[in-house]
């Protein structure tokens with residue numbers, strides 16, 4: 001049965017990328033060696049790394065004074081690396097709290113120094129993005145999470161601030177155009193729009209480093225990784241390779257500008273159905289709805305077992321909402337085809353008309 005994969009991450013990747021990746025695991029570049037058994041310092045792999053870096057720079061239009069890194073430890077390690085590299089010994093940083101991932105980032109920063117919570121949507125289980133927040137002007141940096149994977153909320157623009165802006169873009173990087181110049185540091189786990197789990201993309205303005213006055217453990221020091229071109233230690237070769245293929249696919253699809261149009265259209269279609277269909281209601285505040293993760297609930301919870309069964313029987317994968325929100329979450333990352341969105345919408349319509357009883 002054909003599967004429609006709405007998983008929140010790891011998630012759907014383009015079919016042709018998976019095909020090419022599986023072939024390269026057996027025989028990379030027709031050299032009768034596997035991609036994952038050659039040295040990361042060999043020319044074929046160094047070429048992969050350079051191509052991946054080049055594609056990131058091209059797709060996001062990244063200025064020259066920014067470095068692009070492929071690290072390990074997930075976005076979760078960046079929660080710690082950001083303050084280590086940017087929070088001065090006696091300084092303070094600010095965080096906008098929009099959910100579990102922000103909270104985890106806040107926890108790490110608190111271990112290192114004064115951490116202010118500037119805006120917080122926990123009063124409504126994070127179903128909205130805090131607005132009109134008062135941002136102090138003397139922070140070492142301001143951190144926010146651009147897309148809140150669990151709750152399906154998303155910043156429609158970056159917060160206005162004169163402080164260094166740090167952003168966790170794990171679940172919406174490469175989904176829409178961004179102006180990298182506005183940011184000091186951007187990080188994102190690969191496993192949504194970029195590739196398989198295993199590497200973390202870091203984009204950092206070189207000029208903001210080296211100012212904290214603290215000793216940074218080697219592996220946590222961005223400067224070390226910059227100086228070694230992400231090869232201070234053995235990089236996650238497979239994840240970087242598949243990321244390169246996915247970014248190549250994105251480029252061939254028309255790049256970020258084109259995928260943004262497609263993503264917005266997919267999201268619009270599904271939100272319209274949720275608002276129209278009498279059995280469902282959206283979770284996130286209308287103005288703050290994410291184009292990547294669409295969260296919704298049944299109006300009557302007692303229909304859950306039936307809708308779940310309908311989804312399972314019809315090849316829908318990964319639609320279950322996160323336990324802290326419940327209901328459903330349709331993650332519609334770049335590689336999810338519009339046909340899958342149409343398919344889900346039709347299923348929701350059949351469910352409303354009780355046509356599903358015939359199955």
Ligand code: PMP
Nearest residue numbers: 074075076101149168170171189
């Ligand atoms: N931030 C966001 C917005 C996420 O969605 C996730 C994971 N889904 C993380 C951080 C944590 O990422 P990782 O598992 O790569 O550490």
